[in-house]
Amino acid sequence: MRLTPEELRARKRRNVWIAAALVAFIVLVFGTTVLRLQQNQASERALLEAATGTTAQ
Amino acid sequence: MTDVQTQPAISTAQPEDFFQLLKPRVMSLVVFTAATGLVVAPGSINPLVAAIAVLCIAVGAGAAGALNMALEGETDALMRRTRGRPVAAGRVKKNDAMAFGVILSLFSVMLLGMNANWLAAGLLAMTIVYYAGFYTLLLKRRTPQNIVIGGAAGAFPPVIGWAAATGQAPWQAWLLFAIIFLWTPPHSWALALYSAGDYAKAGIPMMPVAKGAKSTRLQILLYTLVFVPVAIAPAFVGLGGLIYLVVSVAGGLGFLGLALRLYRSRAGDEPDKAEAVGREAALYDVRAQAKPARDLFAFSILYLMALFSALLVEALSGLGA
Incomplete structure (x- = not known):
């Protein structure tokens, strides 16, 4: 199957956008994971403080 | 081949x-x-x-x-x-x-x-x-x-x-839902009034196709009578402040006026110009009689944007209720 220059150009542009979208998705998942970890740590610390009545270091 | x-x-x-x-x-x-x-x-x-x-x-x-x-x-x-x-x-x-x-x-x-x-x-x-x-x-x-x-x-x-x-x-969130939900019929039917030929051709029973233009104009007015008070309601339940009250009341009166004008018009009784020749329609490329429908359609978008803008501005600036 021989592709025309137009088909090749269109496929290349689509591939570039798919790659960019995948990278963006990975960054978003990573950012979300980091945020979640921070929130969980903060709430654990708050629970600990409430239970012991002290300020955690 | x-x-x-x-x-x-x-x-x-x-x-x-x-x-x-x-x-x-x-x-x-x-x-x-x-x-x-x-x-x-x-x-x-x-x-x-x-x-x-x-x-x-x-x-x-x-x-x-x-x-x-x-x-x-x-x-x-x-x-x-x-x-x-x-x-x-x-x-x-x-x-x-x-x-x-x-x-x-x-x-x-x-x-x-x-x-x-x-x-x-x-x-x-x-x-x-x-x-x-x-x-x-x-x-x-x-x-x-x-x-x-x-x-x-x-x-x-x-x-x-x-x-x-x-x-x-909570119910406050569903009040925002109700605003868009009740806004949709007058907005969509105003558009359908001057695109009824298209919907009929595609076999979609939009209100003007199924019940006629006159019934659609009446239903637009009835929905508007319910929609406008609901759109103003956030100002009285702690969601919106003074800006929201002014925007929702002034815009609501405008919406009601346009719906009333549309009800009294003959919009949708005949196909519009672009429809008749089968080409793309520009914003006001409709019969003069369909203009009230186009006006309500355009204003409805503006009104919804204004309502939510007012809520957003008040919440971000701390001017809300």
């Missing part, structure tokens, strides 16, 4: 075509109303979590649009307003649009669940299924009430935004 030779070996669809599948204009309204729900909700939310949540809601809504275009390609090709859409015009294959919609739906729902909470993600998933499945496949071709029931899909974003911020969907 000739057909096979002239068909491209692979798709020549451009990224822009896939972007068009997301219905960017609808998506911008979804972003706006979802962001309003998120900001108006009580409590604080991490700005990054909020931004990702709004992005997920926007992409989810876009995915529903892509599924709608994939399923409606043949019908869209029959109507002037929609025949330039990527699937209808043959630039994107139906299966490609379907796959695009399904993948974006899954990614947006999953990411919203991980990022915010699973109530918001569940509501987003329900919205996609409601719009692409319930509205597009079941309601649209079966009842003139299609837009009334289907309008709920467009009303969910502020509730999803609220749920993303708080993990709850």
Whole structure:
């Protein structure tokens, strides 16, 4: 199957956008994971403080 | 044989075509109303979590649009307003649009669940299924009430935004839902009044096609009478402040005036000029008698934007109730 220059150009542009979208998705998942970890740590610390009545270091 | 030779070996669809599948204009309204729900909700939310949540809601809504275009390609090709859409015009294959919609739906729902909470993600998933499945496949071709029931899909974003911020969907969030839900019939039927020929050709029983223009004009007025008080209500329940009160009352009176003018007009009684010659219609390329319908349609968009802008401005500036 021989592709025309137009088909090749269109496929290349689509591939570039798919790659960019995948990278963006990975960054978003990573950012979300980091945020979640921070929130969980903060709430654990708050629970600990409430239970012991002290300020955690 | 000739057909096979002239068909491209692979798709020549451009990224822009896939972007068009997301219905960017609808998506911008979804972003706006979802962001309003998120900001108006009580409590604080991490700005990054909020931004990702709004992005997920926007992409989810876009995915529903892509599924709608994939399923409606043949019908869209029959109507002037929609025949330039990527699937209808043959630039994107139906299966490609379907796959695009399904993948974006899954990614947006999953990411919203991980990022915010699973109530918001569940509501987003329900919205996609409601719009692409319930509205597009079941309601649209079966009842003139299609837009009334289907309008709920467009009303969910502020509730999803609220749920993303708080993990709850209290009655205040559903008041925002009610505003968009009740706004949809007058807005859509005003458009349908001067595009009825298109809907009839595509076999879609929109109100002017099924019940006639006169009945549609009356129903627009009746819905407006219910919609305007509901649109003003946030000013009296602690959601909106003085700015919202002024905007909602002034705009509501304008909306009511235009609906009354439309009711007294003969809009929709005859096909518009562009429809008669079968070409694309410009904004005011309609018969003089259909102008009240076009005016209400344009004003309805402005009014909804103004309502949510007022809520957003008040919440961000601390001027709210």
